[in-house]
Amino acid sequence: MSYSVELHLHTCFSFLEGASLPEELALRAATLGYEALAVTDHDGLHGAMEFAQACASVGIRPITGVELTLTRGVSQSTHDNGSPVHLTLLVEREQGYANLCRLITLAHKRTRAWEPIATHLPSEDPRPPALDPSDLAAHTDGLIALTGCRNGEIARLIDRGRFDQARLAAEQLEALFGPENVFIELQHNLVQGDTQRVARLAQLAEAANVPIVATGNVHYHVRSRHRLQDAMVAVKHRSTLEGSHRLRRPNSEFFLRPPAEVEDVFALYPQAIDNAVAIGERCKAFNLADHRELGYNFPDFSRRDGEQHSSADEVLAAFCAERFDVRYPPDRTDAQLREKARRQLQDELQLVKKHHLAGFFLIYRDLQQQATEVAKRVRGEGTIRGGSGLPPG
Incomplete structure (x- = not known):
């Protein structure tokens, strides 16, 4: 099965992270022969409708999703001092969209407000919205969970050699979303350590009997746009290009790659390619471009x-x-x-x-x-x- 569905993609609505407009990404995807594209901007659906309409205009099937920030991993107790982790959520059907909206609302409501200070700029960036994992349980119906980028809980545990806890996290995600709705996300952007991480994630998936899926962690539509993305990251951290070197992405490979290139990168993991296409098929039931009246009820x-x-x-x-x-x-x-x-x-x-x-x-x-x-x-x-x-x- 050929790779024709990208399930992890950021637009410019991932503010100071994504470096391409929804229209640019949709047009590039159509040119490359993609059939479906998922938008997974950080912690919000700010650009979801614009993205869906842009995709529909060029014959691409849009998939609605979010890369959600959790206050801690699902395998950590409330007493652990865990750092925030990422979790990718995709809408399979209309109930999933409602639940995703509710989760995003909870994340924004529970993020502490930052008080203004005397200087013209705050000393640090506002903390991004983050959801407590305990809020997930009541709002998983209709959603598909991918385990996220290298800042996801499972990838981070694998990098630290904590295989057993990574397996526990996978099992707990399955308990929350259902075994058929959880996929271990494999990303290979030609960064040092990616090959080893992907191999270890695949081993974990086999041991825990959790399916794998290939994604690109796309942040711009063409490779040359990485220069703009570098500048945006520097602005985000109030730094210079030189000073933000360690904060920027390590190379220019976070672009929407031709499907054949993705297949070559994941040649050892054909099931990851097949599952990306299968998830795209499952998400056909909900197209935001066709749901302009979503039934919002005023209080x-x-x-x-x-x-x-x-x-x-x-x-x-x-x-x-x-x-x-x-x-x-x-x-x-x-x-x-x-x-x-x-x-x-x-x-x-x-x-x-x-x-x-x-x-x-x-x-x-x-x-x-x-x-x-x-x-x-x-x-x-x-x-x-x-x-x-x-x-x-």
């Missing part, structure tokens, strides 16, 4: 007397009708102007209904009502299309 608004059994659209329409007569009283408004405003209001209500935004406007009504209790004038008049002149509340 419920404060319902007034008589509104308890009405839908949000009905409540908003009734409220606007009430406010319409206040804004355009029949006995003091030109009939033609009043009719024009009524048509405009109906158009806007249809637009609100189409995009499921009634809840937003009704929450805004609550906020404005609270604001009017402490202020004489409250900003907020306006509409989606800027026409009817009706206030939100």
Whole structure:
């Protein structure tokens, strides 16, 4: 089976890490003959929709994912002073997307805020969002877990010669995600130590009966873009190119390689190639480019007397009708102007209904009502299309 699916890729939305636009990566993938491409930016879905649309525009099947930072490895107890590790998560179906969003939210909520200091720049970079592994258990359905790059828990343990603990980590990931949803990630970017690490990871996979998968840890679409990536890393660490030498990637091999090159690198591990393609097939069930309406539900608004059994659209329409007569009283408004405003209001209500935004406007009504209790004038008049002149509340 030929390598046609890349499952570990960063766009420019991995800020100061990825050095290529989603459109550049998608176009390059199409040129090279890839069938599917996964976006796995760090700790967020900031560029997921743009990436999905860019892929769809050139006939590439997009896969949605994230390289998530964990506060510690899954094999470590809460009392261990472990350093953060990476875990790659891919969406297999719609429930997986919902769970991935929840995990990202938890990671951002639980990362401590940084207080401003007197200097114009903080003395160190803000800590990235990080998820406690204990939060994974309730949100694994519909997700496929890859064990991550060399900063993943298992790769790091292998590098330290801790084979038994690496096996324990693999078993615990299987307990969390299910045996069929965990893959040991093999990456070979021609860096010193990669060959030995890949061999040891393959041995671990065989011993633990966990499948392997080949990924590229892509950070730019063509090799020449590594110069920009070097500069971005220097900026990230507030250093110079010379001073950031140890922080930058060791070579220029973190680009989207032609499939034939990937197959050559993993010639000893054909199953890793086959599994990459198989995972790509499994992820066909969810395409973010086809899910523009993901069913986000706004928190419920404060319902007034008589509104308890009405839908949000009905409540908003009734409220606007009430406010319409206040804004355009029949006995003091030109009939033609009043009719024009009524048509405009109906158009806007249809637009609100189409995009499921009634809840937003009704929450805004609550906020404005609270604001009017402490202020004489409250900003907020306006509409989606800027026409009817009706206030939100």
